Amino acid sequence: MMGSSNPHPHCQIWASDEIPHILKLEDQHQLKYFNTKQSKLLADYRDTECRNTERVIVENDQWVVLIPFWAVWPYETLVLPKYEVSRFGDIDMSALKEFAKINQKLLLAYDRLFQTSFPYSMGFHGSYEKTNDKHWLFHTHYYPPLLRSATIRKYLVGYEMLAEAQRDINPEQAAQTLRLHVQ
Template sequence: MTRLSRTLLADGRELLYFDDAGTLPRDPATLVDNRDLPPRAEPGEVRFDALSGDWVAVAAHRQSRTHLPPADQCPICPTTPANPSEIPAPDYDVVVFENRFPSLGPVTGELPHAGAPEHSGWGLSAPAYGRCEVVSFTPQHTGSFAELSEQRARTVIDAWAQRTEALSALPGIKQVFPFENRGADIGVTLHHPHGQIYAYPYVTPRAGVLAAAAAAHFERSGGKESLAASILRSEQNDGSRMILEGEHFSAYVPFAARWPLEIHLVPHRHVPDLAALDGAEREELTVVYLDLLKRLDRLYPTPTPYISAWHQAPLVAGLRESGRLHLQLTSPRRAADKLKFLAGSEAAMGAFINDTTPEAVAERLRMVADPALATAAPQEGKHA
C-alpha cells in the first residue's frame, strides 16, 4: 500500500513523498529542507477574455523558471551536497510538490462572476487562484514513464488520485488536471521524468466543451447513459479503431481524432475522476497505461513525444454528474521525421486537419503490441 509523508520546503511550499509498497519508513531528518530560499513570489493574475468568455493566466514570473539544466543541476533529482534540489531526501520513490514557478496559486479563492448583463467583461481580472504541482515519477534523471516498473507506476496513479481528491476540496477549485508533457518537441523544460497537476479556479475551455456535450447527451438519455459509454459501445461495435479491451478499461483511436497520434483510454464504469477508481481498476490501469506508452515508442526508431492528459469531471453542479474520467494521449508526430504544427486553421480557427486516418493509426498500434503481454494483458481489439 502506498505510504504518504508530508513536509514543507524552505519557502513554505508543500512536498509529499509517496512510497512504493514495501519501502522502509523514511528518516524524519530527510524531510528537512536546509536551503536558504527567497520568499515565494506574489500570485500572478487571470484576465477575462470578453470575446471568448475564457480566463487567461498571466504569469510573467515564469520567464525565470529553470530550463533544461544539466543532470548535476537537476532540481528534481534527490538532494546531494553538490546539488541541494527541491527534494531534500537523498532518495525517494515518487514525490509531489508545489511548483516554485506556478501559473496558478499559491492562494485559492473564487473568481468574480463575469456574466453580468450590464458588463461586457472587458478589463475584468483577478488573482491567479489555484494550485500547480510537480510530480516526479522516479529519482532517476533519465528514462520515461513507460520504463517504470508496474509497482512504481501504481504509486504514481495512487499519487494522482490522492492529489485529485485533496485539490478538489480546496476553496474555489473547479477542475483538477493531471498531465505529462514528454519530449523536447512538446516543450518540456526538465529532462527528468515528471508530470504536473493543475487545479484551476475555472472550468477550462476544452473541458467546458466536453462537459456541455456530455451533459446534453445525459439529458437526452433520460439520465440513463453517459456520452462516454455510448461512444465506447459504438467503437467496440465497429472495432476498426479499438486498440485493446480489458475488464475495467478500453483504449481506442477516436473516430474524429484531431492529432496524428491520438488514443482515448476510458473506464467501463462511470467514474468522475482518478480518486473514484477502486483497487482492481487501478491495478488494470497500471498495466494498460504502461502498455499504451510502450506502443507509442515502438512506432518509430526514436521515442515519441506526447501529451498525456487526464480529463476529469469539473467540480461544478450540472457538469459533474455526466462527466467521466478519460485519458487523452496525443502526439504531433505524423512520421518518423515529421511533426504536425498548429498553423492557421488549427491555431486561429480551432479547426483541426488530421494528416492520418484513425483506422490506420489504430492498426499500427495493435501491430506493435508486446508479445510478452499477450497472455497477461487485456485482450487486443477484436479486429487485431
C-alpha cells in the first residue's frame, strides 16, 4: 500500500520525452566504467556480491536479489540478471519466468518480514538506446519504506533531504533479516 494522504495500491507507468536525471547518471557511470574496464559495471558488481554472499537475499539460475551497499531504504533491494541483457524487452521467456519467480519470492519475504502487505516502490531500469547499450545491464530497484514494524516508516527528512541519506540498519543486517523470510 502506498500513497501519502490515502494509502492505496496502484501502479504507474511513466513515459517522458527526456531521460530522467537518475537514469542519466546510471547511464553515465555505466558507460564510463565500461570504457575504462571493458566490462559492465553492474555485472562486475553482481559477481562480487555473489562471491561474497553477505548481501545476497535469494538467487536462482538466472537472477539474483541483493541489498546494495549504497542502499538508502532499510530493505532496499536490487534484482540483477546473471546473464547479459540490456533492457526488459530483450528478456527471453525462460528468463522472464525465473524473473517472475524470484520477484514473487522477494515480495512474499517482504510480506512475512513485518506480517503485512509490504508497501514498496519498484522500477525497471534498462538501456533506452538499442544502438548504444553495450554498457547497460537491466535491473530492478525495490524501495520499501518500512523500518522496524508494519507501522513505522522511514522518512527522508532534514539532513537526508539536504545532504545525504542515513542508514538505520546496515545492508548486511538487513540482508540477514530479509533472508530469514525467504521460502
